Amino acid sequence: MSEPVLRAPDFDKPFLVTTDASERGVGAVLMQEGPDQEFHPVVFLSKKLSEKESNWSVSEKECYAIVYTLEKLRPYVWGWHFHLQTDHAALQWLHTTTGNNKKLIRWNKLSKILI
Structure with missing residues (x-):
């Protein structure tokens, strides 16, 4: 019998949240490092x-x-410690910008509330 694809969350360990977007959709994986020093999925989203x-x-x-x-x-x-990983480096400015894209600024404020 093989191991399950998803692992149960361990709230004593930090999470890694990885996100990505394409032309037609968005997706994410919530992961945690296991005893084998490999990251294992806890939740998939799309x-x-x-x-x-x-x-x-x-x-x-x-x-x-x-x-x-x-x-x-x-x-x-x-309320838990986690790392957020995205492959879109242009978003790094969001935490320090005042910018002029109202949608991005609104989402930036929302993400700070959610974190």
Whole structure:
């Protein structure tokens, strides 16, 4: 018999949240490091983007992936230490910018509330 695909969460260990976006959807994985020093999935998430959402910029889609994920994973990450990983380096400025993209600024404020 093989090991299960998903692992039960251990709230004594930090989580790793990885997000990504594509033209048509967003996805995420909540993981934790196991005794073998490998990261194992706890939760998988995905969502198909609507036609309107599919027309967003790459940065908006990547940011939405984070916001969507943190909302869905709130029971796992609220009040617990976790690391957030995205492959979209342009989003790093979100925590320090005042910018002019109202959607990204609103999501940035929301993500700070969720974290």
